């Protein structure tokens with residue numbers, strides 16, 4: 029071996045066979061002895077005196093707490109699409125299916141919070157992930173790369189772990205900025221990528237948890253956060269070899285390193301959170317599409333798909349527009365004055381996009397349950413809402429019974445006291461509490477109610 | 484990435500018996516084998532499923548490419564940049580950190596928001612939002628300049644206070 033590292037020892041892990049090679053021993057030992065040229069130099073080039081189990085454990089604990097939230101809110105996003113109606117993408121997921129349940133309509137800010145958390149946390153954790161990877165990077169260049177089958181397999185799972193998180197971050201970030209340079213289906217990639225990552229994450233946590241606890245206990249956080257740069261010393265050599273063999277003098281304290289990552293997270297938070305806030309703070313999302321309001325006035329809030337992009341033409345939405353209601357063999361058609369003549373209901377509801385941004389507006393229109401009753405389906409099992417849009421993944425959406433019957437679920441005709449703008453779905457759009465924005469169908473043409481009896 | 488396997492820790496004592504031999508030969512406790520196998524099987528199952536997709540090759544490329552881009556491009560680039568910076572400022576550590584912090588902030592904003600800054604996706608962005616991606620580059624430059632200015636100003640302040648401090652010490 030080119031460099032002598034303390035073998036795995038201490039904390040009850042004393043190696044029996046001092047070198048710690050698995051079978052076949054001769055192979056692993058031979059591999060260790062045949063280091064490619066340069067390994068030595070690389071080994072000595074790791075100079076940071078900050079790398080060590082403690083710092084890795086601090087970054088690791090932040091991820092240990094926050095990543096499960098990202099995973100859960102991501103899976104909830106899938107559930108919010110209504111997989112029971114085959115409208116969550118990807119549709120065909122084999123046994124990676126989630127338990128079926130009707131996505132609730134209350135609290136009305138539910139999806140705003142879950143998806144806002146998913147995207148915001150995902151962004152804010154980027155510096156923590158980068159810091160964590162920085163802290164363990166020398167391991168990538170270790171020689172020998174493995175001393176046993178156990179290490180080979182574990183390294184493979186680490187490839188899945190690191191590849192998984194970077195893949196999820198990259199696809200997520202590109203998606204929220206409408207950049208589809210990757211050229212594959214985002215949903216398929218992000219959903220299956222999530223499972224690969226989650227598996228590797230769970231295993232990594234189980235394997236490393238004892239190390240994490242030992243490392244955190246090795247230096248009290250309070251003391252560490254009071255230690256200035258001048259007093260910062262490398263950690264003692266550790267069994268995993270994170271501590272540099274020849275550390276240089278500290279240019280940053282451990283407190284500084286934690287602060288740097290924390291500061292990065294804060295910086296990203298400051299320029300991201302605005303997309304989930306209403307009022308003047310919205311503009312603070314300086315580098316994201318939803319920090320900018322597309323206009324002023326009652327209809328001046330963000331859009332997710334413009335009328336032009338949807339290909340809905342003005343002559344489709346003029347006075348000749350009709351809403352078709354179907355249910356139990358009955359068909360009812362209504363024009364816009366007819367709808368306006370029905371009982372109107374007003375609700376303050378957020379519209380929350382799967383891409384993480386949201387905004388609360390005041391919507392006025394006809395209750396969906398009144399329309400169901402008009403179609404003769406008082407006890408609906410589902411409603412398929414179709415748009416004038418001819419193409420697009422979301423030209424139709426199926427609503428569950430609770431989403432039809434909620435008193436605030438509307439076919440909205442007006443917003444903030446004026447008619448909907450074309451970009452917001454004029455002549456009529458759906459708005460349902462806690463429903464992902466993409467399922468709040470715009471430019472509605474038809475609603476097909478199915479009764480419980482229709483099966 | 485890639486840390487050395489933890490529970491190579493399994494080799495407590497040359498335990499006799501089959502479990503002990505497995506442990507010694509495999510290099511970790513049996514549960515470790517079960518756990519990592521489960522993860523690899525899960526990933527393998529997903530990969531097999533996705534293999535039917537026409538774009539599977541691209542997904543794989545992005546998955547592995549992300550690791551390579553981080554470990555063998557991003558890391559070496561920022562580590563070398565830091566080395567150059569250290570060589571330039573020599574032992575003025577405070578100055579070094581007052582340059583490092585805004586540089587990291589600038590780089591971080593770029594890494595996260597580059598799709599907008601570089602205008603990758605003009606048409607999809609416009610179809611979705613009704614707006615162009617033009618403002619992001621300028622905003623990023625302004626934010627970055629603000630970070631450097633702020634850091635520079637605090638450095639100046641620190642230096643001035645430091646001089647005053649040492650001057651008053653000298654008078655005493």
Ligand code: HEM
Nearest residue numbers: 099102103106117118150196197200201215219222382383
């Ligand atoms: C550990 C990392 C992550 C995991 C495990 C994860 C997991 C998930 C899952 C399971 C979904 C549901 C996918 C679907 O509906 O098909 C999802 C959706 C989403 N994720 Fe992530 N995610 C991660 C990181 C990120 C990051 C960093 C971002 C971006 C900033 C992001 C942005 C999104 C977006 C925009 C959606 C909604 C897609 C849609 O429904 O249209 N994710 N995530």
